[in-house]
Amino acid sequence: MKVKIFDRRLVRTFLEKVVSIVASVCTIVLIFFDMPDQYKSTAGCVALFILILLYLYLWYRSNSLKKVNLTIEGSEVTVKTGDIFQQSGFKAIAFNEYFDTQVDDKIISKKSLNGIFIEKYSPAPLEELNNHLDNYQFDDEELVEDNVERAPGKTKKYKLGTLCVLGDYLLVAFSKFDNKNKANLTMPEYLEFLVNFWDNVNRVYSQRDVSVPVFGSGITRIKEHKNISDEDLLKIMLWTFRISEMRFKHPAKLSIIIHEDKIDSIDLFDIKAARNGI
DSSP, X not given: OOSOTTOHHHHXXXXXXXXXXXXXXXXHHHHHOOOOHHHHHHHHHHHHHHHHHHHHHHHHHHHSOOEEEEEETTEXXXXXXXXXXXXXXXXXXXXXXXOOOOBSSSSBOXXXXXXXXXXXXXXXXXXXXXXXXXXXXXXXXXXXXXXXXXXXXXXXXXXXXXXXXXXXXXXXXXXXXXXXXXXXXXXXXXXXXXXXXXXXXXXXXXXXXXXXXXXXXXXXXXXXXXXXXXXXXXXXXXHHXXXXXXXXXXXXXXXXXXXXXXXXXXXXXXXXXXXXXX
């Protein structure tokens, strides 16, 4: 169980939201109705039994949460399980810093979100996708270098967080590649990516909803943080969103999509109880 039965947050929520309401209702009822003494003990036991059932229900619901709604600096943020490809508005897809498109389980894994997008959901065939990426008008400062000796794969390396808009998709340079084409990041680079990403989304979202995955929960390795959890990554994303200049104007909102296979490792009750996600 992600939430223990006597979790302090759970007990506090129960006392503040359930017991206070039940106590208020009972007080109002007793003002207008006088209960005979012989029924008071029975009524007390019934009320206690109901409170226990309500507590157990709250505990069960806290462990089975699959969606929470947050408000972060005025922006509406939803964290939920689902399929990112089925969301409305823009959908962010993480590429590596070269925007490679070679899905061969060497450059890009077929099972990764990146590989699934290229092979199944890209609004453009592979050749058109490559032409779009090669001819996209990136800002000059976003191109880091042209590594002409790199093979296989593309040669132009872009700054982490660089965005390319393709239809309803935001293709983003997320991971660095070593000389063995293994995706990796340091924690400072991960933070740099998120700050750049939120700032770039702010420029292009045009008051449309934006859905993003939990960046880093796939095969990308974060150096010196091999055991970092998906929940920790989610909290870092929410924290960097909060300190960034990114603000969604109503009715646009941000959705962070958690894959169904990952939800058991993320305590959404903790995210909700922390208020504002952090």
